[in-house]
Each structure stands twice: as structure tokens, then as C-alpha cells.
Amino acid sequence: MRKGLLDxxxxxxxxxGEHYGYALVKMxxxxxxxxxxxxxxxxxxxxxxxxGLVSTRLEESTEGPARKYYRLTxxxxxxxxxxxxxxxxxxxxxxxxxxxxxx
Amino acid sequence: xxxxxxxxEERLEEYLAGRVRREGLDGxxxxxxxxxxxxxxxxxxxxxxRELIDGAELDAVLAGLDDGSKAEIAGPRPIKRFRRGLAxxxxxxxxxxxxxxxxxxGFCGGVFFDPLPTVWHGLLALLVPAGNAWLLSxxxxxxxxxxxxxxxxxxxxSAFYVLLFLPLLxxxxxxxxxxxxxxxxxxxxxxxxxxxxxxxxNRGEVARPWxxxxxxxxxxxxxxxxxxxxxxxxxxxxVLLDRAxxxxxxxxxxxxxxxxxxxxxxxxxxxYEGNRGTAMATDIAGWLGKGWGIxxxxxxxxxxxxxxxxxxxxxxxxxxxxxxxxxxPPRGSAGGIFGGSRRxxxxxxxxxxxxxxxxxxxxxxxxxxxxxxxxGHVDGTSAIGYGEWTMVFDxxxxxxxEARCQVRLPRxxxxxxxxxxxxxxxREAAFNSVAKVKAAYREVAVQQRRDPVLVTMAGPDTVMVxxxxxxxxxxxxxxxxxxxxxxxxxxxxxxxxxxxxxxGSGLEHALWMQADRSFTMPxxxxxxxxxxxxxxxxxxxxxxxxxGPVVVELEELGDTPGPVWCRDRFTTGDxxxxxxxxxxxxxxxxxxxxxxIDGSETMAEAGKWIRSVFSNKTPDVLIAxxxxxxxxxxxxxSGGRDNEAALRKAxxxxxxxxxxxxxxxHGPQPVRLTEAEALRQMLERGTRQPEIHExxxxxxxxxxxxxxxxxxxxxxxPRLLEPARDLKAFLDALTEGRPxxxxxxxxxxxxxxxxxxxxxxxxxxxxxMEHAESGADDAPKIAAAYxxxxxxxxxxxxxxxxQFERHGLKPVEGDASSIPxxxxxxxxxxxLIGMMTALLRRRR
Numbered sequence: 001m002r003k004g005l006l007d008x009x010x011x012x013x014x015x016x017g018e019h020y021g022y023a024l025v026k027m028x029x030x031x032x033x034x035x036x037x038x039x040x041x042x043x044x045x046x047x048x049x050x051x052g053l054v055s056t057r058l059e060e061s062t063e064g065p066a067r068k069y070y071r072l073t074x075x076x077x078x079x080x081x082x083x084x085x086x087x088x089x090x091x092x093x094x095x096x097x098x099x100x101x102x103x
Numbered sequence: 104x105x106x107x108x109x110x111x112e113e114r115l116e117e118y119l120a121g122r123v124r125r126e127g128l129d130g131x132x133x134x135x136x137x138x139x140x141x142x143x144x145x146x147x148x149x150x151x152x153r154e155l156i157d158g159a160e161l162d163a164v165l166a167g168l169d170d171g172s173k174a175e176i177a178g179p180r181p182i183k184r185f186r187r188g189l190a191x192x193x194x195x196x197x198x199x200x201x202x203x204x205x206x207x208x209g210f211c212g213g214v215f216f217d218p219l220p221t222v223w224h225g226l227l228a229l230l231v232p233a234g235n236a237w238l239l240s241x242x243x244x245x246x247x248x249x250x251x252x253x254x255x256x257x258x259x260x261s262a263f264y265v266l267l268f269l270p271l272l273x274x275x276x277x278x279x280x281x282x283x284x285x286x287x288x289x290x291x292x293x294x295x296x297x298x299x300x301x302x303x304x305n306r307g308e309v310a311r312p313w314x315x316x317x318x319x320x321x322x323x324x325x326x327x328x329x330x331x332x333x334x335x336x337x338x339x340x341x342v343l344l345d346r347a348x349x350x351x352x353x354x355x356x357x358x359x360x361x362x363x364x365x366x367x368x369x370x371x372x373x374x375y376e377g378n379r380g381t382a383m384a385t386d387i388a389g390w391l392g393k394g395w396g397i398x399x400x401x402x403x404x405x406x407x408x409x410x411x412x413x414x415x416x417x418x419x420x421x422x423x424x425x426x427x428x429x430x431x432p433p434r435g436s437a438g439g440i441f442g443g444s445r446r447x448x449x450x451x452x453x454x455x456x457x458x459x460x461x462x463x464x465x466x467x468x469x470x471x472x473x474x475x476x477x478x479g480h481v482d483g484t485s486a487i488g489y490g491e492w493t494m495v496f497d498x499x500x501x502x503x504x505e506a507r508c509q510v511r512l513p514r515x516x517x518x519x520x521x522x523x524x525x526x527x528x529x530r531e532a533a534f535n536s537v538a539k540v541k542a543a544y545r546e547v548a549v550q551q552r553r554d555p556v557l558v559t560m561a562g563p564d565t566v567m568v569x570x571x572x573x574x575x576x577x578x579x580x581x582x583x584x585x586x587x588x589x590x591x592x593x594x595x596x597x598x599x600x601x602x603x604x605x606x607g608s609g610l611e612h613a614l615w616m617q618a619d620r621s622f623t624m625p626x627x628x629x630x631x632x633x634x635x636x637x638x639x640x641x642x643x644x645x646x647x648x649x650x651g652p653v654v655v656e657l658e659e660l661g662d663t664p665g666p667v668w669c670r671d672r673f674t675t676g677d678x679x680x681x682x683x684x685x686x687x688x689x690x691x692x693x694x695x696x697x698x699x700i701d702g703s704e705t706m707a708e709a710g711k712w713i714r715s716v717f718s719n720k721t722p723d724v725l726i727a728x729x730x731x732x733x734x735x736x737x738x739x740x741s742g743g744r745d746n747e748a749a750l751r752k753a754x755x756x757x758x759x760x761x762x763x764x765x766x767x768x769h770g771p772q773p774v775r776l777t778e779a780e781a782l783r784q785m786l787e788r789g790t791r792q793p794e795i796h797e798x799x800x801x802x803x804x805x806x807x808x809x810x811x812x813x814x815x816x817x818x819x820x821p822r823l824l825e826p827a828r829d830l831k832a833f834l835d836a837l838t839e840g841r842p843x844x845x846x847x848x849x850x851x852x853x854x855x856x857x858x859x860x861x862x863x864x865x866x867x868x869x870x871x872m873e874h875a876e877s878g879a880d881d882a883p884k885i886a887a888a889y890x891x892x893x894x895x896x897x898x899x900x901x902x903x904x905x906q907f908e909r910h911g912l913k914p915v916e917g918d919a920s921s922i923p924x925x926x927x928x929x930x931x932x933x934x935l936i937g938m939m940t941a942l943l944r945r946r947r
Contacts (some may be wrong), residue, residue: 020148021139039168042139043126050132065142 006036006044008087011080014054018071021045021056029076045070053079105148111161114313115144118165121312134768144168152826158313165311187239188298193290194235194297197844200263201290208403209288214392220368223333224387228264231257231294238301247309248318254302255322260568261298263330264291269385277768289549328754336366337388343371347394347421361422362742370419374427375465377412386433417774419543420743422728424704426773426803428466428603469500470573470604474580475611475645478780481594481618483657485683485862486664487869488513488594489923491520493582496573496604498675503572506579508602509804513595513818514566516587517872518892519865520915520923523556523570523900524580532558532898533912534887540897543910544569547901558580559897562805563812563819565600566892573721581900584923585889592660595822596650601773601804606649611642616655617925624655651802652822663687663844666859669866671850678850681867683859686847692840695723695760697753698768699746702728705770705801707740712827713768716834745776746807751796754785757793764794764837766820768830771803779810786816796820796837798830813894846873863926890915 013019013027025041028034047055053076058066072080075085112339119140121132131853147164148156156164173710205211206225211218219225234257242250268275275390278285302319309315343365346357372386385393420426452583472494479490479893496506521532533540544557556570566583573579585597593924596614614627617638621630626647630637648651668682700706700713714736717724724734727749746769757763786792797808798820811817823829833841848870851857871889875882886896900914901907907914 018485022143025143037169039122039140040141042136042143045139046132046135049835065145066143 005033006041007048008080008083009034010044011053011076011083012043014070014072014076015080019070023101024070030068048076052076053072104156105151105156106713107148108155108157110158111156114139114158114161117312121307121309126696153426155411158317161478162311162314166347178679189296190235190239190301191595193293193601194301195239198231198235198294199229199284201287202232204287210393215271216267216385216387216394217778218264218387220386220559220845221333223329227260227329227333230326231261231298235298235301238305238683239474243308247311247314249688251306251315251318251320252313252322252325254298254304254305255319255324256326257298258295258302258319259320259323259326260890261291261295263326265295267390267394268292284486285902292856334387336364337369337386338391339364340366340369341373341388341392344370344415344418345410347418348410351763352556358418358421361418365422367423367529368433370415370422371427371430372433373415374412374419375432377410377415382544397434406686413774417776419932420772420774421745421776422525422742424706424741424770426771428601428773429771430466431605432466432468443655450860465603466605467504467603468605469498470506471499471505471607472506472604472610472645473497473578473607474613475648476613476615477596477648478615479594479617479655481589481622481655481657482862482865483589483592483618483620483660484664484860484935485667485669485866485869486592487586487862487865488589488655489519489584489586489863489865489925490596491582491584491925495578495580497607498573498575503570503575506573506604507567507569508604509561509600509740510566510568510597511600511799511802512566512585512597513587514563514564514590515872516585516595516597516867518558518566518583518898519586519868520582520584521556521558521892521900522582523547523897525902530781530900530902531905531915532900533558533914534890534892534896534898535912536883536887536896537897538598539910539912540899543901543912544899546910547906551556555899555901557897557899558583558892560813560892560894562809563817565809565812583898586865586872586923588869589657589660590821593654593656593822596648596655598650598653598802600802606645610645612645613640613642614646614647615640615925618655618657620660621658622655623658625653649742651799651803652824654822654824663772667855667862667866668851668857668859669862669864671867671870673867673871674850674886676850677852680854680857681870682849682851682859683866683870684847684849684859687843688843688845689840690843691762693760693762693764693837695757695763696766696834696837697723697756697763698725698766698834699733699749699753700726700734700748701727701767701769701772701800702732702738702740702744703770704741704743705803706768709770709800709826710738710740710767715827716830723753725753743772743774743776746772747777747779747782750782750807751785754782754793758785758789758791760793762793763791763793764796766834766837767797767807768800769805770799770801772805772807773803774804775810777807780809782811783806783816793875794818795834798823800826848873865923868923 009028009031010024013024019027021042024040024045029036029038036042042101045090049056052073054070055073057069057071060066111892121135122140123129123136126133126136128136132256144161144164147167148160151160151164153160202219202225205219209217212220219228222660238250238253242253262829268288268291272292275288276287279289306312306315306319316571343357343361347355347361347845369386369388376385376389416427417460419425446797449508462805474493476493477490479488481488487653492510496503522529523532523700523789524530541559542559544555547555550775556568558566558568561567568581570579570584587594615638616622616630617629617633618630619636621637624639626643627641630639664680664685668680668683671679671681674681691722698717706713717734717736719734719736721734726734726738727746729745729748731749731896746767750765750767753765753767754836757765786795795811795817796819797817799805799808808817821829821833846869868889868891871885871891875886875891875893879885882893883895886893890898892898899912901910901912
């Protein structure tokens with residue numbers, strides 16, 4: 001999967017709200033066609049955090065280690081909005097192929 | 104929360120470290136990734152069913168974590184070029200080259216020990232370079248566990264060979280430093296170092312180091328198992344052999360353990376080592392014990408002790424029940440597993456420590472019996488047979504060798520002719536006292552390395568034939584004649600019971616038999632009329648004369664031979680007409696018969712028919728088990744047993760009766776396990792001296808029988824053609840009284856009034872054979888004059904008249920009248936005409 005697309009998937013997943021890292025990873029690998037391992041997503045999350053697109057917070061748990069939650073930053077929301085527009089136009093463009101309308 | 108094992112925690116840490124390294128992260132980023140992945144794994148583990156998270160559970164979690172990620176995980180780091188070169192050189196190229204070199208040349212095997220005695224050893228050794236090559240190339244991306252397996256196998260196998268070659272390390276280093284050679288023996292050490300480095304590098308690169316470690320552990324165990332299977336029996340045998348040799352009684356724990364489990368290959372190899380051995384090198388098991396002696400010797404310390412070869416051969420017999428020289432010599436010298444020209448050269452170098460001695464001893468490589476021919480004539484009228492055995496020995500090696508064998512003659516038979524071909528010309532032997540002929544042989548053959556052949560008695564009805572030198576890459580041809588009386592209308596062929604040479608491939612025993620009446624013999628076509636007699640001829644498998652007795656049975660032969668006479672051309676007195684009359688009689692019945700059965704493994708097959716003759720209730724039946732045991736039908740024949748104790752007890756029991764006898768059923772005993780003097784004393788002293796009737800149930804040399812037979816203390820029992828039936832009949836005859844045949848001899852100066860038929864001059868030899876055994880003062884002189892090999896005389900052929908004269912010997916002249924020969928059928932006709940003419944004259 002193109003690396004940029006996976007970034008988009010992560011940002012899209014967080015668009016709806018904050019997610020616990022483990023759950024976020026499970027959600028992403030369940031998407032058909034993602035084709036990456038669970039362990040590979042964490043490095044991407046780290047990179048997105050370094051880029052300032054996501055932020056994290058730790059929540060202590062009585063049942064185990066502290067849980068890390070991810071959410072979008074303002075910068076991240078901006079980027080994902082732009083990615084959404086780009087993906088939308090690309091989807092429409094791809095869908096129009098084969099109808100023979102070349103104008 | 105789930106419980107984690109320490110092992111699982113360690114593995115998790117390893118995994119995290121590997122992931123971070125692969126991602127190329129450090130500092131805070133590395134720490135964050137570790138924490139994220141750890142949290143994920145722990146979360147995942149909480150969803151598992153089991154309460155305890157161990158290595159297997161963790162493996163499953165981590166597999167899920169990496170599943171589908173193989174394309175994502177970065178490949179192993181490239182190895183620096185220099186290190187890769189070293190790894191390939193010392194881990195792959197050198198070890199592979201050395202294994203192939205040793206397999207083809209057998210170089211180390213010819214000097215120190217054979218590191219590749221079998222194909223399996225070669226394949227095992229090749230796993231090291233093959234495994235390393237794979238780990239350095241395609242294997243780097245393979246499954247972690249499989250890499251571990253390969254690594255483990257390579258580590259153990261290379262370590263094993265390091266252990267073997269470590270004693271040579273000091274000498275090898277010196278050789279490399281001062282002579283620029285010795286790298287061959289250093290290669291295993293370099294290979295092990297390279298294998299270890301490759302293993303360590305790959306362990307750090309694999310996706311699952313814990314799987315690698317597990318795989319490596321199993322690989323090491325598998326390699327260790329393979330080595331134990333290949334060498335365990337040999338090591339076990341060598342360790343116990345040392346203990347068994349140190350225990351002269353032969354009945355200790357070591358011997359019992361060896362009989363239960365042993366490596367015959369290792370035992371046989373040990374027989375060819377030691378102070379009287381012939382092999383230069385030992386095997387792996389032997390080297391493990393002796394190899395350090397070399398290092399010790401290098402520093403002036405006392406080297407390892409050389410074992411007594413005779414003691415080792417004794418142990419071999421006691422454990423296996425077989426004479427060591429009845430088996431093909433081990434391939435211990437330069438025997439490369441794939442063969443090689445170098446092997447032939449190194450194989451030549453076998454020092455025969457028994458040259459000129461009294462033992463047949465070790466089987467020599469490269470010396471074979473190439474041709475074998477027997478021509479025999481049996482005369483029913485005189486009940487005497489004469490046969491000539493021609494042998495051709497072939498030496499394939501580049502060293503002259505001595506051919507030696509023991510030949511079992513027909514009962515009461517004696518060698519009466521000996522011929523050696525020198526430069527294609529036949530030379531006849533000189534017959535004289537044993538001391539003279541042996542001294543002549545030793546000086547001429549052993550010291551001067553000329554052409555003689557020697558025949559002397561080696562036991563009851565057994566001769567030792569020795570000829571040296573059989574020239575390098577050449578042949579030697581000899582012939583010896585045997586004169587023997589018939590026994591119950593049958594004449595037994597001579598046969599080889601022990602030999603130091605091999606048998607040529609596809610060799611047949613060319614047999615020609617003739618007689619004055621029809622006869623039968625197993626393996627021979629039916630005899631056909633030939634002139635006034637009968638003959639038959641065939642090429643028989645050579646095994647015919649290497650095993651049990653083979654007899655020619657004459658037909659239409661009465662129980663009692665009629666009177667016969669001959670012209671004795673050997674005598675110097677006036678009584679040149681020698682007459683013989685049969686005196687049938689009956690031996691007194693025996694009061695008590697004690698049976699001794701050899702408990703050795705070779706008797707196992709005979710045990711089946713022995714059980715049909717005796718039962719657990721039969722009294723006075725003993726089994727020789729090194730000690731003595733009462734007969735037990737369920738007895739398991741094993742090892743090689745010393746019969747001396749059982750014979751001693753049997754003689755003691757037989758002496759309790761007024762007229763007792765011992766019947767001894769035995770197989771081969773090729774080593775002197777105990778001294779026979781105590782037995783001889785029992786048989787020679789006292790007023791009651793029981794007869795000992797010995798039966799060679801399984802053919803082969805028996806030193807105890809030879810010792811007793813030399814003193815005339817043994818009588819050969821009748822042939823057991825149908826063993827159970829014939830043995831029962833003999834035992835019954837012993838207790839009921841059995842028929843006997845004695846001969847009455849008379850000399851006359853003319854044939855006037857003579858009774859009986861004229862026969863051939865073998866009759867004179869028959870008289871001389873009896874006279875030589877009688878203990879008369881002139882026995883040696885008579886034996887020599889009548890050209891007989893007896894306990895007091897031997898025969899030797901030397902190369903030149905000067906050699907004969909120097910030793911006070913006179914060879915038989917080339918005069919045809921004094922040399923025995925197989926009569927032609929036409930000669931028989933002439934004899935018949937002569938006899939008829941004589942009869943007609945008498946009637947007038």
C-alpha cells in the first residue's frame with residue numbers, strides 16, 4: 001500500500017475522535033487491502049507525532065500498563081481535510097474512466 | 104493480569120531490540136517504539152486463553168504482530184566485504200576442500216586416524232561448509248528457526264572435529280611456522296570459529312532471535328545425536344576394551360558389557376594396532392584415547408601406552424566368538440570413502456610382524472589365493488588316498504609378503520610331497536627334523552628374502568604352510584601332496600582352516616578325483632569309468648575347501664580290507680617287500696562319558712541339533728562358559744568361550760570311572776586363552792587317563808586343541824555328516840564297545856608265498872606314518888626318509904643346492920620313482936596286468 005495512503009487511513013481513523021493505540025491498530029489492519037502488519041503501524045504513528053499531526057496522552061490503567069491514546073492536532077485536521085478532498089476527486093476521476101467521456 | 108515466564112520476558116526484550124534496530128531508530132524514538140510495541144504485545148497476551156505466557160505463547164503473539172509484514176521488515180544488514188571473505192574462506196571453502204581431499208586421498212587416515220571412515224561421516228562433515236554457505240547467502244532471509252537449526256548442526260559438527268584435531272594443534276602451528284604446511288589439521292579449528300561468527304551474526308539479524316536460539320539448540324542436539332550414533336558404539340567399545348584387556352580372567356564386567364553391546368568395526372581395528380599390529384593409524388574412537396599421547400610426546404612426556412595386540416585379539420574372540428583374521432582387514436589405513444589412488448600406495452605399507460613365525464595371524468591386504476587345484480586318487484584295495492593341492496598366490500602390493508595357512512588333513516594324513524616353482528621350474532623339498540627345516544626357512548626366506556616354502560605340523564592332522572616371498576606384484580606357485588588312509592570307505596579332502604590371505608574374486612577349486620572303483624562326492628558329477636578306474640572332475644566353489652569336511656565315498660568297499668603288499672623303495676634294509684594285514688578288533692566299552700560343549704557364539708547354529716541329542720536331564724553334559732555350566736537346552740551361545748575349565752572338570756569326572764572318556768564338541772578358538780599345561784598334566788599323569796574325542800563342530804583354528812593334540816592327547820572323533828545321528832551313534836558305540844581297525848606289518852625279501860594284492864608305494868608311507876607316531880628313536884629319520892611331514896619332521900624347499908647343503912638338507916631327487924604322483928588310469932591298468940601276471944605265475 002502506498003505509504004501516503006496509510007498515513008491518510010490513520011488520520012481518517014482519528015478524525016472521528018481519540019483512539020487507544022491498540023484499538024486503532026486493530027481497526028486499521030481490519031480494513032481490506034491494508035496489507036501491513038500490526039507492528040508496522042507504530043512507527044508510522046511515531047512519525048506522525050513527530051510531524052505534529054497527532055498527539056498522545058497516557059491514561060493509567062488498573063488492569064495493565066498505561067494506555068496511550070492518539071488524537072489529531074489542528075495541523076492534522078487540516079491535513080486530513082485536504083487529503084479527503086484529494087481522495088474524493090481521485091475517486092470520482094477513477095470512477096469516470098471507461099465511460100469514454102473525454103472532454 | 105497474565106503471568107509471564109522469565110524466558111518470555113527475555114524474548115520480548117530481544118524482539119523489541121531487534122525491531123528498533125531494524126527501524127534504524129535511536130534515542131527517544133527508539134524508546135517510544137519499544138513502549139508502544141510492548142504495550143501492544145501485553146495487550147495481545149491478555150487476550151490469550153492461557154494464564155501463563157511462555158515462549159510458545161509469545162511466539163504466537165509476535166507472529167501475529169509481524170504477520171504480513173515480511174515485505175515491510177527491512178532485510179538483514181549487509182556484511183562488510185572483508186569479513187564476508189573471511190567467513191566464506193574459513194567457513195566454506197577450506198572445510199569443503201579439506202573434506203574432499205581427505206575423502207579422495209585418505210591422507211590423515213593413513214598417518215593419524217581416519218576422520219571419515221564412512222560415507223555418513225563425510226556427509227556430516229560436509230554439512231558444516233554447506234550450512235555456512237547457506238547462512239551466508241539465501242539462508243539469511245529464511246525462517247529464523249531453520250537458520251538456528253543449520254547453525255546448531257554446524258557448531259557441533261565443527262566442534263567435534265576440533266576436539267579430534269586439537270592434539271595436533273601444537274605440531275600443526277610449528278609446521279606452519281617453520282615449514283609452511285599443516286593447514287589441513289588447523290582447518291577444523293578455523294571452521295569452528297567461522298561457524299560461530301556466522302551464527303552470532305545471523306542471530307542478531309533474524310526477525311525472531313528466540314526462534315533462532317531454539318532452532319540452534321535443536322540443531323545442536325540433532326548433530327550430537329548423529330555423532331553418538333556414528334561413534335558412540337566405537338567409543339564405548341574402546342573404553343571397555345582397555346578394561347577388558349587389563350582383566351586377564353576374561354570374565355569381568357567389561358567383557359560382559361562388550362558382549363552385550365559392541366562395535367565389531369572398532370574391535371577389529373584394534374586387533375590390527377598395538378605392539379604386533381600392522382595398521383599405522385587408528386579410528387576416531389581410538390584416536391580420542393590416544394591422540395593426546397602425541398601432544399604429550401612432543402613435550403617429552405610419556406606417550407600413550409601401546410596395547411598388547413595379542414590381548415586385544417583375545418578379547419575380540421571372547422566377545423564375538425570369531426577369529427579376528429577370519430574377517431576382512433579393516434579399511435583403517437588410507438581408505439578414502441570415495442577411493443583414491445593414494446590408498447593403494449599406503450595400503451602396501453603393512454608391517455607383518457609375524458613373518459617367519461608360527462602363527463597365521465593377521466590377514467594381509469593385497470595377498471590372495473589366485474588359483475587352486477586338487478588332483479586326488481583313492482585306492483580302495485589299499486584303502487589309501489593320495490592327493491596334490493596346487494596353490495598360486497598373487498601379491499597385488501609393492502611389498503613382498505609371506506603367505507601362510509593352516510591346512511586340516513584327512514584323519515591320520517600326512518604331507519608327503521612339497522614342490523615350489525622357481526622361475527617356472529618345479530623344485531622338490533627336503534624333509535628333515537622340524538628344527539632344521541625351520542632354521543633354514545627363517546634364514547633364507549626372512550633374512551635373505553629368497554624363495555622357500557615350509558610345511559610343518561601345527562596340530563593334530565594339521566599343517567602350517569608358509570611361503571615367502573610372494574614377490575611384489577607377482578605370483579608364487581606351490582604344490583603339496585597328502586597321503587592318508589581311508590576311514591570307513593571314505594577319504595576326506597584337505598581344507599584350509601586358517602589363512603592370512605584373501606581369496607581371488609570368482610576363484611574356483613579345480614578338482615580332479617579318480618579311484619579304482621566308482622565313488623561319490625558332494626558337488627562332483629557322478630564318477631565315470633575311465634580306463635580301469637573311475638574319475639570325475641569339476642570346478643567347485645572355493646568355499647568347499649574353507650569350511651567343514653568334504654569326503655569322497657568309495658562304493659563296493661568291504662568292511663575289512665584284504666592283505667596287500669608293495670615294494671618299498673625307501674627302505675635301506677633287506678625287507679623291501681612290505682605286507683599289511685588288517686586286524687579288526689573291538690574297543691572295550693567306556694564306563695562313563697562326559698560331554699563338553701563349547702559355549703561360544705559360533706556354536707549357536709549347532710546348538711539346534713545338539714538340543715536334539717541331549718536334554719536337561721542327560722547327565723554328564725557340561726557347557727564351557729569360561730567357567731562350567733550344566734547343560735541347559737535354553738542356553739544362549741555368545742562370545743568366545745574358554746573351554747579349559749570345562750575340560751578340566753570333565754577329565755576329573757571321567758577319571759572317577761575305571762574307563763572313562765570325554766567327548767568335546769567345539770568351534771574355533773584362535774587365541775590361547777589359558778595355558779594347557781594343567782590339562783596336559785591331568786591327561787599324562789596317573790593310572791587313569793581318559794580318552795578325549797574332539798569334534799570340530801564348526802571349522803576353524805583351535806589353539807587349545809592344537810596344544811593338546813601335539814602331545815597325542817586328543818583323538819579326532821568320526822565325521823559328523825549328519826550331526827545328530829552320527830553323534831548319537833558314536834556315543835552309543837562308546838558305551839557299547841566300538842569296532843576298531845589295527846594294521847599288522849611284515850617285511851619280506853621276496854614275493855614268494857606272499858598273500859594279497861600288490862598296491863602302490865603309498866602303502867610304505869602308511870607304514871612310515873604309523874612308525875613316526877610311535878615314538879620310536881628313529882622316528883625322525885624314518886619320517887625324513889619316507890618324505891613325510893610329521894610332528895617330528897618338516898619339509899622345506901630352498902632356492903639353491905648351496906642353501907640346502909649349508910643347512911645339512913638334501914632335497915628329494917628329481918627321480919620319478921621316489922616322488923609320489925597321481926597314477927594315470929593307464930598306469931592302473933599296467934599295475935593290474937602286472938598283478939594278474941604275478942597271480943598266474945603263482946598258480947603254475
